[in-house]
Amino acid sequence: MAAERTSLFIFFGGTGDLAYRKLYPSMFNLYKKGTLREHFGVIGTSREKLTDEQFQQNVLKSLGTAKTDKEAVKFVSHFGYEAHDVTDKAHYQVMKKRADEMDKKFKLNGNRIFYLSLAPSFFGTVAGYLKSEGLTDTDGFDRVVIEKPFGRDFDSAQQLNEALSKSFDEKQIFRIDHYxxxxxxxxxxxxxxxxxxxxxxxxxxxxxxxxxxxxxxxxxxxxxxxxxxxxxxxxxxxxxxxxxxxxxxxxxxxxxxxxxxxxxxxxxxxxxxxxxxxxxxxxxxxxxxxxxxxxxxxxxxxxxxxxxxxxxxxxxxxxxxxxxxxxxxxxxxxxxxxxxxxxxxxxxxxxxxxxxxxxxxxxxxxxxxxxxxxxxxxxxxxxxxxxxxxxxxxxxxxxxxxxxxxxxxxxxxxxxxxxxxxxxxxxxxxxxxxxxxxxxxxxxxxxxxxxxxxxxxxxxxxxxxxxxxxxxxxxxxxxxxxxxxxxxxx
Known part of the structure; x- marks a missing residue:
């Protein structure tokens, strides 16, 4: 088995096509191989109103497994959901409370990965509130993953980077390119x-x-x-x-x-x-x-x-x-x-x-x-x-x-x-x-x-x-x- 990694994942755009089609199945592969095991948690967020149970069933469906698959059921038991407006400062306090609860429940050592599968115009807003509302105030690591497109030209990309840099340094920013x-x-x-x-x-x-x-x-x-x-x-x-x-x-x-x-x-x-x-x-x-x-x-x-x-x-x-x-x-x-x-x-x-x-x-x-x-x-x-x-x-x-x-x-x-x-x-x-x-x-x-x-x-x-x-x-x-x-x- 692979060495186990410990982290909380917060997926902004967590009910999108990318999440269901690529991200959650990829995480399940890591779970089956032992990279994820006991000490991980996932919070999915979007504007959609869902309960934890509904979200978990959606994730199970995306994995293409039967509801009786014990390994898959145990995997999705680490998933929770919060309806979230990325522009509403108050919502980040709710998110922080949920993140702290998961951190304690799964013993995550304050390690957090924020995955932004959103329109680029929201990158700076989300990064700013994650910092100001204390979601990055932990003893573990904080990393942010950015999906493309990263701007539509140099000027807009530079503006995005400057907005992100106010909350995260370059070592914490992971601009993902699946190629x-x-x-x-x-x-x-x-x-x-x-x-x-x-x-x-x-x-x-x-x-x-x-x-x-x-x-x-x-x-x-x-x-x-x-x-x-x-x-x-x-x-x-x-x-x-x-x-x-x-x-x-x-x-x-x-x-x-x-x-x-x-x-x-x-x-x-x-x-x-x-x-x-x-x-x-x-x-x-x-x-x-x-x-x-x-x-x-x-x-x-x-x-x-x-x-x-x-x-x-x-x-x-x-x-x-x-x-x-x-x-x-x-x-x-x-x-x-x-x-x-x-x-x-x-x-x-x-x-x-x-x-x-x-x-x-x-x-x-x-x-x-x-x-x-x-x-x-x-x-x-x-x-x-x-x-x-x-x-x-x-x-x-x-x-x-x-x-x-x-x-x-x-x-x-x-x-x-x-x-x-x-x-x-x-x-x-x-x-x-x-x-x-x-x-x-x-x-x-x-x-x-x-x-x-x-x-x-x-x-x-x-x-x-x-x-x-x-x-x-x-x-x-x-x-x-x-x-x-x-x-x-x-």
Missing amino acids: LGKEMIQNIEAVRFGNTLVESLWNNRYIDNIQVTLSEKLGVEERASYYDNSGALRDMVQNHIMQIVSLLAMEQPVSFTDVDIRAEKVKALRSLRVYNVAEASTNFVRGQYGPGDNQRAYRDEDNVPHDSNNDTFVAGKLLFDNYRWSGTPFYIRTGKMLADKFTRVDVVFKKPLIDIFSFPQNHNAPLEANVLTMYIEPHAGFSLRLNAKTNGQGFQTKPINLDYFVDAKDSKATPEPYERLIHDVMKGDGTNFSSWQEVSYAWRFVDQIRKVWDLQKPEFPNYTPGSMGPAAADELITRDHRQWVYRLNK
């Missing part, structure tokens, strides 16, 4: 810094380009109201993609600790070139899906304005102005209604300076580039493309793949991202969470792209559902005499 909880994202560091073969080649002398693709098969679904005010650039690039890119671009940290890892990620993001107007127009493209087979255009989706110019697709070229990566581009793309749902990183190595096998008299096709592919989801694994000789007479070459994929047994045992990240919060380990400096540099970069786009009127829609985005995304990379490793009809 950082994925097994293969965390494997980036293992592959890079655990293998001399890889790290010695991990630079602009041997790598031609790196490609990051986050492809979504579905459209906006029920998120249209939020998504139309966000778009792919803010919803995916500013957080998920920038975090992945920083792990790929960072230098080796002095030690494998959250302080040192974050420091190197910040250095990498500081060296990311912030584009001027001309560069942004050249190096970034956007798209919006039109109609397809049995699929409405984005502008015809429910709760989307018919004249919306919101981006449902983004592709771009990132450049780092530092010794390791100067001249090596990072190509990124993400979008909705694409060919399939997957996330992958393709590291394309430079070809040999002289291809001795492709002289005309050999009648051999040119060598292909070596490619290291990291499959993040839905299947986790690696693939390394090498060139080898074909069987038979003569001397012909062909690309072969050396593959490794996590088997079904190990995949089933792999912790879910939120399970892993909740565990890290209890440990106080910020390795897989975004620091304010990381967030700020990412926003500074993204804001420049957004400002340029706001000055232009796009020709939307410009791609068909089931494709890999608009033609401009392919032109972006072919202009540099390169191509996407993953492409349709190749």
